[in-house]
Amino acid sequence: MEMKLRKFNPEKDKKAGYRIWKEVGWLEKGKEKVMDIFLKCCDTWVAEINGEAEFLALTTSGTFRYLEEELPFSGITGVTTSRIARKLGLAKEISAYVIAKAAEKGAWISGLGIFEQGFYNLLGYGSGGYEHIIYFDPADLKIDVNFRVPERLYEANYRAIHKSRLNRLKTHGAVSFDDYHSTQAEIKWTKQGFGLGYFDGPNGELTHHFWASNRGGEHGPYFISWLAYQNYDQFLELMALIKSLGDQVRLIGMTEPAEIQLQDFLKYPFRYRIASEKSKYESKMRAASWWQMRICNLEKCLEKTHLQGEEVSFNLELSDPIEEFLAKDTEWKGISGNYIIKLGEQSSALKGKDKSLPTLQTSVGPFTRMWLGVRPATGLAVTEDINAPKDLLKQLNKVFLLPDPKPGWEY
Ligand SMILES: CC(C)(COP(=O)(O)OP(=O)(O)OC[C@H]1O[C@@H](n2cnc3c(N)ncnc32)[C@H](O)[C@@H]1OP(=O)(O)O)[C@@H](O)C(=O)NCCC(=O)NCCS
Numbered sequence: 001m002e003m004k005l006r007k008f009n010p011e012k013d014k015k016a017g018y019r020i021w022k023e024v025g026w027l028e029k030g031k032e033k034v035m036d037i038f039l040k041c042c043d044t045w046v047a048e049i050n051g052e053a054e055f056l057a058l059t060t061s062g063t064f065r066y067l068e069e070e071l072p073f074s075g076i077t078g079v080t081t082s083r084i085a086r087k088l089g090l091a092k093e094i095s096a097y098v099i100a101k102a103a104e105k106g107a108w109i110s111g112l113g114i115f116e117q118g119f120y121n122l123l124g125y126g127s128g129g130y131e132h133i134i135y136f137d138p139a140d141l142k143i144d145v146n147f148r149v150p151e152r153l154y155e156a157n158y159r160a161i162h163k164s165r166l167n168r169l170k171t172h173g174a175v176s177f178d179d180y181h182s183t184q185a186e187i188k189w190t191k192q193g194f195g196l197g198y199f200d201g202p203n204g205e206l207t208h209h210f211w212a213s214n215r216g217g218e219h220g221p222y223f224i225s226w227l228a229y230q231n232y233d234q235f236l237e238l239m240a241l242i243k244s245l246g247d248q249v250r251l252i253g254m255t256e257p258a259e260i261q262l263q264d265f266l267k268y269p270f271r272y273r274i275a276s277e278k279s280k281y282e283s284k285m286r287a288a289s290w291w292q293m294r295i296c297n298l299e300k301c302l303e304k305t306h307l308q309g310e311e312v313s314f315n316l317e318l319s320d321p322i323e324e325f326l327a328k329d330t331e332w333k334g335i336s337g338n339y340i341i342k343l344g345e346q347s348s349a350l351k352g353k354d355k356s357l358p359t360l361q362t363s364v365g366p367f368t369r370m371w372l373g374v375r376p377a378t379g380l381a382v383t384e385d386i387n388a389p390k391d392l393l394k395q396l397n398k399v400f401l402l403p404d405p406k407p408g409w410e411y
Pocket residue numbers: 024078079080081082085086087088089090091092093112113114115116117118119
């Protein structure tokens with residue numbers, strides 16, 4: 001069968017694009033314009049079968065925060081195979097291609113949200129830590145700070161909203177997408193969506209806000225799509241605002257923000273869990289590791305890695321499973337190889353081998369997880385393919401004592 005891979009051409013491929021997304025259940029009739037908006041912020045690729053686009057892959061550029069540093073990032077924001085093109089190896093092959101293209105354009109890291117664990121591991125991705133999604137009765141919040149009357153936010157405010165997300169307080173692991181069309185599309189996608197916020201900037205900029213959807217009726221449940229704030233006073237004001245909905249709304253769900261343990265705000269977390277069990281307004285906590293990442297440029301990532309504690313040096317024998325799926329014409333060929341790694345205040349990865357150093361053998365996914373601080377090296381060595389002397393693993397545990405990485409931006 002003839003298969004052709006090329007850039008998306010809006011004039012030629014629009015209808016096929018809609019059809020693919022409708023077939024996979026991502027697009028409802030009447031929402032086609034939202035897809036058009038979203039594609040504006042994407043590098044979009046299609047594969048043709050018999051002259052028709054039957055596969056769509058999207059990447060979106062942004063930044064990734066590693067401790068205090070901002071690194072160039074690319075998110076895979078859509079991989080879809082139409083109903084007639086499944087199981088031809090297209091998704092793997094074309095995902096590998098778009099990752100290579102993003103790396104060639106300058107992305108040092110690539111990330112994505114998974115549909116299931118395992119598939120993207122084949123391309124070198126490793127799982128992030130658990131994200132906690134907490135559902136609570138807003139009336140139950142122990143917050144006694146004052147809040148002011150907020151401003152309503154509308155879809156027309158999408159540029160200000162996007163800017164407020166970009167300027168939010170960013171911590172280790174934070175992901176941001178550059179182009180405001182990504183926020184515009186997400187706003188349009190939310191059902192019964194609404195936003196509230198405060199324009200406290202020196203020139204009236206939106207400083208802190210949330211965007212939410214009503215997933216039910218009069219009493220909710222509401223779900224907070226995102227929160228953005230520049231400091232914790234603003235965060236508390238938003239939480240107090242959320243609490244103010246508690247006379248009417250019986251349940252609010254949200255992802256736990258970085259650095260915060262939301263359960264600290266709940267009066268009787270277990271009493272409410274028990275009392276509301278299996279109801280439409282069930283207070284609960286869910287945890288899921290839904291995002292994965294992989295390093296695409298090891299030398300550059302390590303140049304920006306500034307770690308506390310004792311310096312560690314070792315040989316890294318790194319394999320990269322993506323190589324099996326890469327087309328011949330990509331310049332970027334994956335990152336497998338032998339490196340001498342130094343970790344510390346100034347870190348580095350140099351090609352080569354130093355016989356005086358211990359050796360760690362692994363592949364890109366587990367290495368990325370260790371570098372992000374998802375789990376300590378000794379634990380990863382139990383569940384992942386990592387071979388290294390015990391002493392080296394223990395040293396790595398210490399040098400990679402990092403905050404839990406949190407993207408703070410769903411994609
Ligand atoms: C996911 C999707 C893109 C895969 O498309 P595809 O072109 O059929 O995929 P490929 O042919 O490249 O790969 C399928 C192979 O991956 C394997 N695979 C699927 N899920 C897997 C997993 N979790 N772990 C390991 N392997 C997996 C399949 O078993 C299959 O292997 P086989 O060919 O040996 O039978 C397609 O099912 C789809 O469009 N789904 C809906 C949209 C979606 O969820 N996209 C992903 C967003 S992140």
